[in-house]
Amino acid sequence: MYSHLQKNDPQIYELLKKELKRQEEGLEMIPSENFVSLAVLEALGSIATNKYSEGYIGKRYYGGCEYIDSLEGLAIDRAKQLFHAEHVNVQPLSGAPANVAVYSALMEPGDTILGMDLSHGGHLTHGSPVTWMSKIFNFVRYKTTPEGLIDYNHIEAMAREHKPKIILVGYSAYSREIDYARIKTIADKMGALTMADIAHISGLIAAGEMNNPVPLFDVVTTTTHKTLRGPRGGMIMCKEQYAKQIDKAVFPGLQGGPHEHNIAAKAVAFKEALEPSFKDYARQIKKNAKILETALGATPMKLMFGGTDNHLLLIDVMPMGLSGKNAQEALDKAGITLNKNMIPDDPRKPMDPSGIRLGTPALTTRGMKEEEMKEIGAWIVEAIEHWQDEATLARIRSQVKELTSRFPLYPELA
Numbered sequence: 001m002y003s004h005l006q007k008n009d010p011q012i013y014e015l016l017k018k019e020l021k022r023q024e025e026g027l028e029m030i031p032s033e034n035f036v037s038l039a040v041l042e043a044l045g046s047i048a049t050n051k052y053s054e055g056y057i058g059k060r061y062y063g064g065c066e067y068i069d070s071l072e073g074l075a076i077d078r079a080k081q082l083f084h085a086e087h088v089n090v091q092p093l094s095g096a097p098a099n100v101a102v103y104s105a106l107m108e109p110g111d112t113i114l115g116m117d118l119s120h121g122g123h124l125t126h127g128s129p130v131t132w133m134s135k136i137f138n139f140v141r142y143k144t145t146p147e148g149l150i151d152y153n154h155i156e157a158m159a160r161e162h163k164p165k166i167i168l169v170g171y172s173a174y175s176r177e178i179d180y181a182r183i184k185t186i187a188d189k190m191g192a193l194t195m196a197d198i199a200h201i202s203g204l205i206a207a208g209e210m211n212n213p214v215p216l217f218d219v220v221t222t223t224t225h226k227t228l229r230g231p232r233g234g235m236i237m238c239k240e241q242y243a244k245q246i247d248k249a250v251f252p253g254l255q256g257g258p259h260e261h262n263i264a265a266k267a268v269a270f271k272e273a274l275e276p277s278f279k280d281y282a283r284q285i286k287k288n289a290k291i292l293e294t295a296l297g298a299t300p301m302k303l304m305f306g307g308t309d310n311h312l313l314l315i316d317v318m319p320m321g322l323s324g325k326n327a328q329e330a331l332d333k334a335g336i337t338l339n340k341n342m343i344p345d346d347p348r349k350p351m352d353p354s355g356i357r358l359g360t361p362a363l364t365t366r367g368m369k370e371e372e373m374k375e376i377g378a379w380i381v382e383a384i385e386h387w388q389d390e391a392t393l394a395r396i397r398s399q400v401k402e403l404t405s406r407f408p409l410y411p412e413l414a
């Protein structure tokens with residue numbers, strides 16, 4: 001692969017080769033990761049990276065943008081079609097800047113946002129005290145119930161108390177469906193704006209496998225690289241009435257020149273997501289997650305939120321006598337990549353929490369189905385049970401290698 005790179009920069013070439021091997025020979029179960037198509041990779045590595053195009057279609061600050069305008073237009077049109085959006089901005093560099101742009105577009109410093117607590121599945125950019133945004137805006141955070149569900153009455157009570165300008169839903173470690181209509185009703189009563197961050201589940205939504213907030217909510221943000229299976233990037237969708245504010249907040253408010261190679265790759269991914277086969281893919285992601293729910297649910301481990309409606313599971317592994325960090329490290333040795341994660345109101349620390357988070361989007365892209373998930377679920381349980389037994393972990397690693405060899409990732413790059 002990459003013959004020019006091999007000649008000009010052997011160090012980087014060698015590292016990429018090793019990373020490719022790692023991706024090919026392991027089981028990638030971090031729920032926010034995926035494998036893009038070669039077409040997406042080609043667009044991402046294309047000459048569009050050479051072009052400056054600050055501004056928007058037909059209103060750029062640079063000459064020579066005629067093809068870039070068409071390219072960005074295709075990305076926008078395809079995204080509108082996928083999500084039934086009135087207005088789309090494809091320039092956000094990723095999910096965090098997309099969220100920051102929305103806050104700055106719709107609020108004044110000091111205004112209040114009601115969002116989900118980080119340890120209950122929310123995201124850092126939804127008001128975690130470690131973020132700069134939490135110093136600018138007043139974030140108040142709701143939690144899930146002890147049974148692990150979103151309590152809409154509680155959100156309504158909090159909204160009455162705090163009078164937020166925005167009610168924000170959307171999560172990076174929550175595994176259940178969201179009642180967007182209920183949130184919209186609460187927001188309308190309070191005169192609040194509605195915002196959803198669908199970064200994790202946008203591919204499932206695009207495929208019709210989960211509820212779509214876009215036609216209902218004022219603003220929706222997403223990344224493009226998770227279940228949507230595009231390049232690493234962000235996107236904002238909104239009602240036409242907020243289009244100008246949102247666009248101005250992205251550029252010139254927050255960013256400079258858009259990354260048009262990335263926007264080209266987003267367009268390619270959106271075209272792929274419009275194909276009927278993407279619906280099959282999304283359906284299979286959920287089926288695969290259910291198989292893991294059954295396998296892991298049959299152990300003393302605790303499935304947070306009672307299980308999953310989407311692509312991920314958040315699991316308390318402490319009942320097995322180890323921490324999330326121990327589990328992540330043992331599974332790494334077994335060739336299974338996932339991440340340690342806080343559980344709701346976790347008494348432990350973020351670098352050594354009680355839980356792990358895992359998901360099925362990447363393995364499903366490789367073509368793995370129910371049969372493979374049963375095998376993988378059994379390996380995860382075995383690796384966690386025998387987390388200090390190097391021989392068991394090494395044996396599972398060789399079984400993982402054999403399995404992945406039957407599901408080649410990028411044979412053309414080998």
Ligand code: DSN
Pocket residue numbers: 032095123172
């Ligand atoms: N870092 C992403 C995740 O893993 O969920 C969210 O931004």
